[in-house]
Amino acid sequence: MYVTNVKDNTVSVIDTETNKVTGPLDVGRDPSGIAFDSKNNRMYVTNKMDDTVSVIDTEAIKVTKTITAVGNAPRGIAFDSKYNRMYFVNNANTTTVSVIDTASNAVTGTITVGSYPYDIAFDSANNKMYVINRLNHTVSVIDTETNKVTHTIDVGNQPKDIAFD
Numbered sequence: 001m002y003v004t005n006v007k008d009n010t011v012s013v014i015d016t017e018t019n020k021v022t023g024p025l026d027v028g029r030d031p032s033g034i035a036f037d038s039k040n041n042r043m044y045v046t047n048k049m050d051d052t053v054s055v056i057d058t059e060a061i062k063v064t065k066t067i068t069a070v071g072n073a074p075r076g077i078a079f080d081s082k083y084n085r086m087y088f089v090n091n092a093n094t095t096t097v098s099v100i101d102t103a104s105n106a107v108t109g110t111i112t113v114g115s116y117p118y119d120i121a122f123d124s125a126n127n128k129m130y131v132i133n134r135l136n137h138t139v140s141v142i143d144t145e146t147n148k149v150t151h152t153i154d155v156g157n158q159p160k161d162i163a164f165d
Contacts, residue, residue, distance in 0.1 A: 002043050002056070004031035011045055011054075013061055025063055027054040033077040033088060037102050044086050044100070046074035053077075053088065055105055065105050071098045076119035078129060080144045087129050087142070089117035097131055097140075099147060111147055113140035121162040132159045 001014040010024040011031060028047025031054070035044050042064075043056040051072060055065040071090030078087050085108075086100040097117060099109040114133025117140075121130050128150075129142040137159065141151040 002034055002036075002045075002058075004034050004045060006030055006032070009047075011043070011056065023061060025056060025061070027056075027063060028052040028066065032075045035077040035079045035086060037079050037084070037086065038081060039084050040102055042102070044077055044079075044088075044102075046070075046077050046088050048073045048075055053086075053100065067100065067105055067107065070100075070107055071096060071110070074098070076117075076132075078120045078122040080122055080127070080129065081124055082127050083144055085144070087111075087120055087122070087144075089113075089120050089131060091117050091134075095133075097129070097142065109147055111142055111149065113142070113149060114138045114152065118160060119162050121164055123164055130162055132162050134158050134160065 003012045029049035032048040033046040045054040053067040115135035119132040131140040139153040
């Protein structure tokens, strides 16, 4: 299990069989979001205050890459298991979601969504990403095959988090 520690700028690695911390890993400033790439056994951590994404090899338990030029204040992140891509929100004065190709660990695209995107979740049954847009009270639906917004759903005042059952 991996846990982001915002004030320490680290990720704690916990052995779930022993419930012991096997090591904190140094990542970027203000690690805010975390998602697992099940195809490549890598963890991706968004670092909000330095605009980077750290890539952790979960077998070696070490940071292997820091991806730069990812956007402004990356936060929520989710893995698309069909197309092997990470999607993450850029939530400081932006309206975008960025896409990382997990084979190359490079940012390959940016998608415009609503105002102040905050969190993101992947619907594997339908190959859709759902993005919370806090300031315009909506959820953007992204088709992960085309990387285009297909719908915008009005929700309550300042939505914050999202999950699938």
